[in-house]
Amino acid sequence: xxxxxxxxxxxxxxxxxxxxxxxxxxxxxxxxxxxxxxxxxxxxxxxxxxxxxxxxxxxxxxxxxxxxxxxxxxxxxxxxxxxxxxxxxxxxxxxxxxxxxxxxxxxxxxxxxxxxxxxxxxxxxxxxxxxxxxxxxxxxxxxxxxxxxxxxxxxxxxxxxxxxxxxxxxxxxxxxxxxxxxxxxxxxxxxxxxxxxxxxxxxxxxxxxxxxxxxxxxxxxxxxxxxxxxxxxxxxxxxxxxxxxxxxxxxxxxxxxxxxxxxxxxxx
Amino acid sequence: xxxxxxxxxxxxxxxxxxxxxxxxxxxxxxxxxxxxxxxxxxxxxxxxxxxxxxxxxxxxxxxxxxxxxxxxxxxxxxxxxxxxxxxxxxxxxxxxxxxxxxxxxxxxxxxxxxxxxxxxxxxxxxxxxxxxxxxxxxxxxxxxxxxxxxxxxxxxxxxxxxxxxxxxxxxxxxxxxxxxxxxxxxxxxxxxxxxxxxxxxxxxxxxxxxxxxxxxxxxxxxxxxxxxxxxxxxxxxxxxxxxxxxxxxxxxxxxxxxxxxxxxxx
Numbered sequence: 001x002x003x004x005x006x007x008x009x010x011x012x013x014x015x016x017x018x019x020x021x022x023x024x025x026x027x028x029x030x031x032x033x034x035x036x037x038x039x040x041x042x043x044x045x046x047x048x049x050x051x052x053x054x055x056x057x058x059x060x061x062x063x064x065x066x067x068x069x070x071x072x073x074x075x076x077x078x079x080x081x082x083x084x085x086x087x088x089x090x091x092x093x094x095x096x097x098x099x100x101x102x103x104x105x106x107x108x109x110x111x112x113x114x115x116x117x118x119x120x121x122x123x124x125x126x127x128x129x130x131x132x133x134x135x136x137x138x139x140x141x142x143x144x145x146x147x148x149x150x151x152x153x154x155x156x157x158x159x160x161x162x163x164x165x166x167x168x169x170x171x172x173x174x175x176x177x178x179x180x181x182x183x184x185x186x187x188x189x190x191x192x193x194x195x196x197x198x199x200x201x202x203x204x205x206x207x208x209x210x211x212x213x214x215x216x217x218x219x220x221x222x223x224x225x226x227x228x229x230x231x232x233x234x235x236x237x238x239x240x241x242x243x244x245x246x247x248x249x250x251x252x253x254x255x256x257x258x259x260x261x262x263x264x265x266x267x268x
Numbered sequence: 269x270x271x272x273x274x275x276x277x278x279x280x281x282x283x284x285x286x287x288x289x290x291x292x293x294x295x296x297x298x299x300x301x302x303x304x305x306x307x308x309x310x311x312x313x314x315x316x317x318x319x320x321x322x323x324x325x326x327x328x329x330x331x332x333x334x335x336x337x338x339x340x341x342x343x344x345x346x347x348x349x350x351x352x353x354x355x356x357x358x359x360x361x362x363x364x365x366x367x368x369x370x371x372x373x374x375x376x377x378x379x380x381x382x383x384x385x386x387x388x389x390x391x392x393x394x395x396x397x398x399x400x401x402x403x404x405x406x407x408x409x410x411x412x413x414x415x416x417x418x419x420x421x422x423x424x425x426x427x428x429x430x431x432x433x434x435x436x437x438x439x440x441x442x443x444x445x446x447x448x449x450x451x452x453x454x455x456x457x458x459x460x461x462x463x464x465x466x467x468x469x470x471x472x473x474x475x476x477x478x479x480x481x482x483x484x485x486x487x488x489x490x491x492x493x494x495x496x497x498x499x500x501x502x503x504x505x506x507x508x509x510x511x512x513x514x515x516x517x518x519x520x521x522x523x524x525x526x527x528x529x530x531x532x533x534x
Contacts, residue, residue, distance in 0.1 A: 052371050056527065077373035087365050093290045102286065105279040106374055 001158055001190040002028040002051065007060035008214075009046050020046040021214040024060070028190060030157070033181070035201040036194040038211035039243045044194050047211060048160055051192070052082060065157050078107060081151035085163035088143060089150050090135045096146045097131040100153060107154035114153065121149045124179050141172035148176065152183065159184065161193045165200055177203050198235045210242065217242070279374060280382040287386025291394075298394040301346055306399040309342035313407055327468030333495050334466070336410045339403030340491045341463050346395025347388040347422065348429045348486045350463050352454045354387060355380060355430075357437040358446040370526065377518050381430055388426040413496030417504065421490040424507035428485040431514025432457070438518065441525045462488030468497070482510040 008022040021043040028034050038044045049055040050062055053069035053076050062069055065079045082089075090099040104114045122128050125145045130138060138146065144164065151159065164180070165173045181204055184191050193205060201208065201222065208225050210218035218225060222235070229238045291298065316334045320326060329337060344350060357380060360366040369376050403409050412418045436453045440446040458464055460483035467478045467488045478484065485507040492498035 049367065054367050054370050073370075074373045077371050080371070082368065082371050084368060087363075087368055089368050091286065091290075093293055094286060098286070102279070102282060105282055106372055 001030045001032070001065060002026075002192065003061075003063040004047075004051075005061045007047075007050060007057045007062050009043075009050060009055060010058045019214050021050070021057075021211075022059075024211070024214075024216055026209055026216060026219055028192065030190050031185075031188045032207060033184060033191045033205050034193065034207045034209060035205035036192055036209045036211060037198075037201065037239065038194075038217075042211045043214040044211050045162075046214075048162060048192070048194060052080060052160060053077070078154065079156055080158045080160060081154070081156035082160045083144075083147050083151045083162065083164050085144065085161075085166040088135065088147055090143070090146055092136050093134060095132050095134050096127070096138065099135060099146070100131075100150060103150050103153055109154050117153055117155065118149070121152065124183065125149060125175070140167050141169065141176075144168060144172070144176060148179070152189075155187065157190060159189050159191045161191060161195075163195050163197075164193070165195070165197055173197075173200075180204065198239060202235055212243075280378060283379055283382035284386035284389070287383035288390045289386075290383075291387050291390040295394065298346070298391060301391075302395045302398040305342045305345050305395060306402045309339050309399045309403055310406065312342070313338045313403065317407075327466050328497055329466065329468065329495070332408065332410050333497070335403065335407045336495060337466055337491050339399050339407075339409055340494055341461075341487045342399040342403075343392075343396035344422075344425070344461075344487045344490065345463070346391035348425055348461070349388075349433060350429075350457050350461055350486065352433065352436070352450050352457065354384060355433055355437050357434070358440045358450075361437070361440045362446070375522075377434060377515070377522055380434060381427070381515075384430045384433075385423075385426060388429075392422065410495065412494045414493070414500060417500040418490065418494045421493040421500075421504060421507060424504060424511055425486045425490045427511040428482055428507055428514060431511055431518055432482060432486075434518045435514065435521060438521045438525055457483050457486065460484060461486045462491065466491075468492075482514060485510045 004024050004026050007024045009020050010022075011018045011020055024043075024047065036044055036047065046055065050057050051064055051069060053064075053073035056070035064076060067076045067079070069076050089103070090096065091102060094102070100118065104111070109117075122131070125148070127145060127149060130142050130146075133142075135143060135146065148164065161180070165176055168176065177200065180191070183189070191204075193200065195201060206221055208218065208220065208222055209216060210225070218228070226232070226235065226238055229241045232238045232241060313335050316338050317331060320329065320331045320334045324330070326334075357366070360369065369379075372379075400409065432453070436449055437446070439449055443449060460467070460478055460481050462468075462484060467475065467484055469475075470478055479488065489498065489503050489507055493500055493503050
């Protein structure tokens with residue numbers, strides 16, 4: 001469902017070439033739930049942007065749902081769903097219901113099908129109580145449930161989740177995880193999850209991709225990842241160990257294509 | 269992207285309706301804007317009355333025409349966004365939220381245009397009504413020469429204004445900050461739209477140039493269509509041409525931005 005063959009992306013910053021991602025090769029089969037880990041600035045966001053067609057790779061080849069993301073962006077947009085935990089796709093001043101209706105029109109979802117899917121989500125995510133509330137008045141947990149609903153209304157084949165549980169309390173986090181695991185398993189959705197919350201990974205994913213210095217540093221099961229640090233007692237320790245080890249090797253700076261007025265931009 | 273069946277056809281009207289409702293939510297802001305526009309309209313009217321009493325017939329207007337011109341252009345400030353802004357795009361580019369707009373299966377420019385038309389429709393009533401009404405009560409304004417042509421001219425003016433503001437907003441992708449561009453755009457728009465002084469009074473090549481630039485389509489031209497001092501067919505053609513040029517330029521820039529630009533953050 002997702003294929004990357006030696007995909008790379010360089011940025012030119014003040015006439016210096018920076019490799020944000022290089023020689024990235026992996027495959028994700030339909031229905032897999034895969035985590036994408038890596039320290040800040042490792043190239044995760046660049047990878048996601050290439051997979052969703054926002055950025056064009058400068059080398060190599062990428063296919064998502066059989067399409068070249070940067071060339072068939074519009075066609076691909078209909079087949080993927082995107083949740084960015086730190087951003088919202090919903091219309092700030094509209095009631096949640098109206099935002100979802102706009103998404104329905106945007107993705108040309110049939111009214112009857114939309115009704116059924118929304119009912120299903122309302123049941124599973126308990127949206128009923130705040131469908132009529134303007135998005136700006138929702139709590140973070142409610143807004144995230146709204147955003148996840150918005151990403152799934154067109155029943156995408158591939159779902160990209162970028163820190164979907166960031167800032168959520170433990171109960172909301174568990175509910176969101178539970179929903180994602182059940183819904184994606186039932187619909188056979190392929191999911192790529194990036195997160196810094198390792199409990200997300202433990203609950204949801206069997207397979208882990210670890211990106212560091214713009215390269216694929218590990219591709220295997222969670223157990224395989226644990227095996228790389230035999231002495232560690234928790235997955236946090238394993239990952240901390242890996243991140244620290246990678247710091248001692250010479251490091252390419254993270255992509256900072258231009259300075260921003262608010263200081264260096266964070267990569268999510 | 270533009271074409272589509274069923275659902276997509278109703279997407280854009282729905283977005284326009286959302287733009288309308290969204291601005292209707294902030295009615296207190298519209299009221300404050302209308303009040304300011306009215307007060308400044310009264311001040312400008314006195315200045316222009318003095319000018320036209322000293323130079324009757326200047327630029328082809330009589331005193332009543334000049335007063336009407338004043339309140340009409342004050343009424344355009346809101347719907348035409350003559351001081352700039354009105355779009356979320358610069359903010360979304362700065363924060364990186366625009367990344368989400370780029371993974372949607374519909375044209376970014378058309379989506380922005382639809383919302384902007386809804387915004388303009390609301391502000392045409394909420395911020396255009398009060399100055400015109402107060403102007404009529406205090407000084408008397410002349411009736412529109414052809415109401416239908418006038419409304420069409422206002423609509424085209426809004427499209428030209430959107431075309432220009434969309435380009436300014438997208439330029440944020442290439443410069444570090446949109447504030448400098450915003451100020452530049454405001455100076456160009458307030459002067460060359462005819463808001464500061466009617467463009468009709470400028471003689472020679474400078475007048476010809478000012479009247480040929482796109483900004484005149486945002487205030488000078490619709491005011492002339494209202495007053496009957498411009499040939500409606502030519503005026504509407506002029507506006508339509510600039511609307512098409514600016515929209516095409518905006519579409520080209522959207523494509524270039526997609527290829528070149530790195531979205532900040534996240």
